[in-house]
Amino acid sequence: MTKHEVYITPNEVSIDGKVLIHNKNGAAMLTELYRAYVGDYPKFFKMDTLSKLGFVASELLLHSEGAERFVPREDRAVVFFNRSASLQADTAYQATIQDPENFFPSPAAFVYTLPNIVTGEIAIRNKYFGETSFIVLPENNPQIMARELQNVFLDPMTTSVLGGWLDCTDENHFEANIFLILKS
């Protein structure tokens, strides 16, 4: 059963179907949303765009859930899907090693070259010790996503999933469509 839904593109934000007013677009909008609705988590500024997107979307979703925050729990899973994995971070890291004459591989850039890092960022923020997972599909496919999200409840402890579509190819091209789903 889907409880809440957040939708974010570079120029549109909605929570449970209600449009959220904002001034900026693209990655700057994610920072604007962070300042307006979060504000107390400076680690946000270290994140790549995929993680920023997932972080902001999950914060808006959890605000609308309205439950007590930051209580350690193992019964909530975080499971995202996308098409591009960590392509933006991969491209950024590749740039640091492309030129043998100007070779400066950065660990801070390399760590984001895994799509599941965003699930870890959300687990850390919320003290979620439950399942975290990232699944890549050739294209967005709501039917497969629904099937896979239902399967997550086959874990003996999982009673809710924060999950859905979370794709980013660069600072101006991204889409989050994430849900809070309760075990039926």
Added chain:
Amino acid sequence: MGGKPMIVRVSDNIISPLGMTTAENYVAVKAGRSELKRHDGLWQLPEPFTASLMNREAVNEKAAQLQIDDRYTFFEKMIILSAAKALEQTDIDPTSDSVLFILSTTKGNVFLLDKNETGFPRERVLLGYAAKQMTDYFHNPNTPIVVSNACISGVCAQIQAMRELESGRFDYVVTVGADVQSAFIVSGFQSFKALSVDCCKPFDANRTGLNLGDAAATLIYTRKDEVNENDWVACRGAIRNDANHISGPSRTGEGSYRALKVALGDTNPDKIAFINAHGTATLYNDEMESFAIERAGLSCVPVNGLKGYYGHTMGAAGILESILSMQAIDDHNILATRGYETIGVMHPLVLSNQNQPTEKRAFIKLLSGFGGCNAALLFAKGGEA
């Protein structure tokens, strides 16, 4: 079992520098062999590194015999070849819509991001597109699922396979795990200071880091209501997060401990032959695992690690190491931890650099990775006693 169907191995394959079949790999590992070698100047990298790398010509040759030609990248050849070799031992029809393919990989065709690589369409860097090369090769009608959960992907993919079968939507799941090394991956781990320049020493007092390796491995699963005593059953698995740090393991082994607890369930630790650990030979990983194993009440269960034979094969590791652990139990053997000499973790573990006999029929595969993720999966031959 409450009438719950059991998830049973149908067939498997490993393609690695130690061989092109599961049997070749097991014989090599049992004999203590490894292809971990020092590479200096490879891929124009400024620093040397030790890795277990495939002979690419040998893969091309084997692949060509199955019409897996140069339309495919080296990574795609590896996954298709491994899946083909696992499928050829069965009567499964891969064109059926009751067969699902799951791919476990972290970086797939990432080498295509290099501006000097022009032989393939750039979209093949997308993991779903690389996986689609495999399903198209087999004329499989289903959309492939790619699990990309850093170093735990291979166990996650198997847990995913179990769920797809339990929910009844599919009759067979072909679970393929692979990664191939490149300047991208090696330089990244070097920047983290995570690599050892020498052969890695899992759980050893003098361990200095991990080695990387190429491999592809496949496990095909199905669902059965009744199993016979030689069937390998994937019993219970769990994925848990440390909720601590994105690039360092929890000092208290929070996620691994919790994953182990769920995987163990009501099983008596006395029934378990060994825990096949992640054992990357980094300072923090091995220390963390020792704590998690102790907290889960499993200190008395022997532990081994296989990174000393293959290096860290990333997306392949969870599948490759599960297959070899099944082979070992079939052979009444606990494989030696190659590279280990003196205990170097604070929480005591039962470890050996020699093969050890066992008559037990169950084991736990344990993994952990970046993003704070951890996974554990209990396997039992003939099902849980």
